[in-house]
Amino acid sequence: MTRVLTLDSMNPNVKRVEYAVRGPIVQRAVQIEKELKEGAKKPFTEVIKANIGDAHAMGQKPITFFRQVLALCSYPALLEDSKFPEDAKQRARRILEACGGHSIGAYSASQGIECIRQDVARYIEKRDGGIPSNPDNIYLSTGASDAIVTILKLLVCGEGRDRTGVMISIPQYPLYSAALADLGAVQINYYLDEDNCWSLNITELRRALSAAREHCNPRVLCIINPGNPTGQVQSRQCIEDVIRFAKEEHLFLMADEVYQDNVYAEGCQFHSFKKVLFEMGPEYSNTVEMASFHSTSKCYMGECGFRGGYMEVINLDPEVKAQLIKLVSVRLCPPVPGQALLDLVVNPPQPDEPSYATFMKERTAVLSALAEKARLTEQIFNTVPGITCNPVQGAMYTFPRITLPQKAIDKAKELGLVPDMFYCMRLLDEEGICLVPGSGFGQREGTYHFRMTILPPTEKLKVVLQKIREFQLRFTQEFS
């Protein structure tokens, strides 16, 4: 039988897509978990998945207020229940009133529920010290992933040397390379500076851009701040430089700011691209085209499963906006529970409301624990011979560099594996710890890294760090 659809006859762009965060190593981890369940004997009793930024999976508890409102929205009979606080009920009523038939089971407007877009705009204004935000520029989405892919899809066109080029940082979050492969766009790598806390360097942007101009049409510059997988937080100065560069070079800016609450290091602060853009004056704020992204998946709430998110567009051509609305209509609407959750994130309990104290306690507990774990991770890794690690200034990851003995590199090649994949596979098999090899995010030739989340509970994180330490020593010894 010859099939209609085979590897040879399928969409070649899809074949080119890679996605390491859920790649072979994770599939192996799932396999091992099954074996453990079936009673297999291993040198460990559980697999610790530090491969993905999934806070709840690592034991973080949801914010009570958010879940109360979601329960009320799901089953409005609970609005009569005195166990629920008034502010939760008031939020739920407001959301339900904005839904068709007062049900979160109705499709919403494709751009998202209007009153939620208004709340998002108000949140952005408050965050950015009063710089206006227009709800018409807000598009709710199915996680930030969806919005990022959608705006890239609008931007990609041309053939051969005219094909759209998109600049992404290396290391990068692999959604970007995957989306670019899928769209057949040209990926333009600019390298973050590992020796300077993974900071972004304008000279490197210039180098990457002029090299790319030889073979494609660079039109887009993507920034992740705070960074995944690198955990760096960009300085205000750096953001200004990037915006100036984008204007000079006529690039559309994409600012991925899903970790905007995740800033830990002293002296670091989150500056939104929108705010800096507007503070640079009308010469910039009236001309630079930009989309910025946020999500319910990260920060202190970590509500990944709801797939909530939004993007704000700035200076988008009105005709293109109409095209964007048409495009998002095809999939009808983002999940309404995710929209509801996003509404709570941008409009949380206020000081005069009954849920405020608990909300703040829960939020602060999560963020301080993360700050503590960020510190701990850097500190411990930097005591391990062969591992060097930048400070985790923000986000949820560390991306330490590992020095691999030549014999290990040779062994990996013999097995047909990238050296850091070999390292991570061995770590998984021997210690039950699941990390993502640096090669999944991109790294300078000849350097090796892994990405680890700092999300496990502190005590477990300590165990993980200890186990990696032991493994690293053993591994180095074995191949010396």
Place this chain on the structure above:
Amino acid sequence: MTRVLTLDSMNPNVKRVEYAVRGPIVQRAVQIEKELKEGAKKPFTEVIKANIGDAHAMGQKPITFFRQVLALCSYPALLEDSKFPEDAKQRARRILEACGGHSIGAYSASQGIECIRQDVARYIEKRDGGIPSNPDNIYLSTGASDAIVTILKLLVCGEGRDRTGVMISIPQYPLYSAALADLGAVQINYYLDEDNCWSLNITELRRALSAAREHCNPRVLCIINPGNPTGQVQSRQCIEDVIRFAKEEHLFLMADEVYQDNVYAEGCQFHSFKKVLFEMGPEYSNTVEMASFHSTSKCYMGECGFRGGYMEVINLDPEVKAQLIKLVSVRLCPPVPGQALLDLVVNPPQPDEPSYATFMKERTAVLSALAEKARLTEQIFNTVPGITCNPVQGAMYTFPRITLPQKAIDKAKELGLVPDMFYCMRLLDEEGICLVPGSGFGQREGTYHFRMTILPPTEKLKVVLQKIREFQLRFTQEFS
């Protein structure tokens, strides 16, 4: 200022996308609603949106059991609440146990939560009289829309005469044409037979296919059963013929079965493509490649906002399956509340469970009301001069044919409008009823239609039918 992203410099495939269900007429309806809210005087006091298959927006109430479980999953503290029935709690516990960290806020496996995929497989087996279904062949999705676009994306490749052609019915659900435009695939139209209750005719399939072979590479055949916008239900014989045709012509089958519970006409019955395929024997069941789709948005539950859905693939090449899993990984996972809801749809209360009676009562009430409205709609429309209407055998729509006076057609052309768009715009402005013009779904040259949902509550539906009747008489008179 010249922008980076303009209508001229954007992705030309996106420009080609059309999506009538949420097109200009709906935008105008939203506008009118705003005007009414601001106190504008109109010949009506509300806009009735019969343009979209959105049951809750039309006042249908959610199934109590489903929403109880969703509330429990959202806020597990309620598991201690004696107000909730035991079967709802048991379902919620089972779903939570399958979630990372026992939270629906964790990302799930990209293919969907395993135990839910198992439940889906069991549901399919039961539905299809025991024909086996493998959970590995089930992919949960963000509504059926997502799964449909994903499988099309895998299938489209080639350039020029080798470009993949995809056969779709005319009239069609415009997700298909939109997705094909976006992917740059070749749309191959086959016309349903309006004179025979919109049935599918193999001779017409053959005609369309051989014409298409002149200029592209036809590889896919899409079927919607029960049909949107046409409301027809395919006979077992017809499905067999289609499967035989797909095998002979080496086509990948896509069976959109989101209306599988929505069958009303006497003598009609839903037959799944999967079941018929397997009953045709191994010659077919071992060779014909197929994907079929289901959704939480339709049937008796109408839970559109949750964006739940699944597809089952049959005879998919194992290497392609790996590619599919990789592709869906990029967007991390479908919304978990939607997955949970899907689990309830495929695993509803059983006769020995406390919620069974209420569940059955609610389900039956919705489906009998729909059957009644289907009958009513056909009956009333067929008494209106200039409107002819096939029986609404299934789904949620009627697609009646309207005879337009030549003067109306001329007037429309003068205004630069398609004639049935002109008709629907006038109906909206004069009666506050929002329908979709037939041209949004495709129709034979020189014929005109509109699509109306049968979802408004019976009394309101009667008013709508009466108003359309009056409008049709007035409109015909005006242009005679």
